[in-house]
Amino acid sequence: MEVESKEQIIKRRKEIEQDIVDMLSGAESDFTLENVKEVIYNEESQDDLMKAISMFDTGKIPEELENILELTNDAWNYFPHKTLKGLSPAEMMLKYEKEDKKTKPIKILKSKKFTAKQKDLLWSGDGKGPYSQANLTKQIRILDDSVSRVFLIVEAEINPTTFEIIKNNRHDNEFKNNVMIQQLLDRAEYRGPQFGYVVAAFEEEYKDNEVLARAEQALKYTQESIIKMHNYVIHKYL
Structure with missing residues (x-):
């Protein structure tokens, strides 16, 4: 996930909101965009994330699973979170960059051999x-x-x-x-x-x-x- 400007984040959030409305409509779900945003805002556990995913998945179209997971990931990244004081992860990344608080990168395991x-x-x-x-x-x-x-x-x-x-x-x-x-x-x-x-x-x-x-x-x-x-x-x- 790359750091984006405030304008890019707002634009992407609106696109995701429309995608959610379309997918909920296509799934004939009783849930609304506001329901999804509320779950993500209050998300504190894996259980809460499952609730968001289940709003889209009727079980009728198995091949839609990948699209559902991708859309839920996007919503999680661009929608506000209570634990982030009302900001989204995308906004937090922008905030850190502006404050020049670059964290030390986590070292990726390069070796392809087992210990x-x-x-x-x-x-x-x-x-x-x-x-x-x-x-x-x-x-x-x-x-x-x-x-x-x-x-x-x-x-x-x-x-x-x-x-x-x-x-x-x-x-x-x-x-x-x-x-x-x-x-x-x-x-x-x-x-x-x-x-x-x-x-x-x-x-x-x-x-x-x-x-x-x-x-x-x-x-x-x-x-x-x-x-x-x-x-x-x-x-x-x-």
């Missing part, structure tokens, strides 16, 4: 590391002697070698504008060699089938993100 530790924790070959997986589980919360509430939870378990390689290369063109993968990298916790890196991608009380549909969408998007990460390791290192 001994990475090889040992790989999911295949001579590696003894865990498989990556996306899980959808039903969590039953019990209070006293009865069921309190039921939640649907989507979690990603990412192979340690895969996770660390992608994190070191997160500014590669394949990942730098992928909001979902960037959030997975930021929020995952290491749970040891048995599970690798674990991150919650969705959690919502199971009140009706609409929640189940959103959970299944989150599972699908999480799966796609993990596959993209694995493909990078396979093509660059194996």
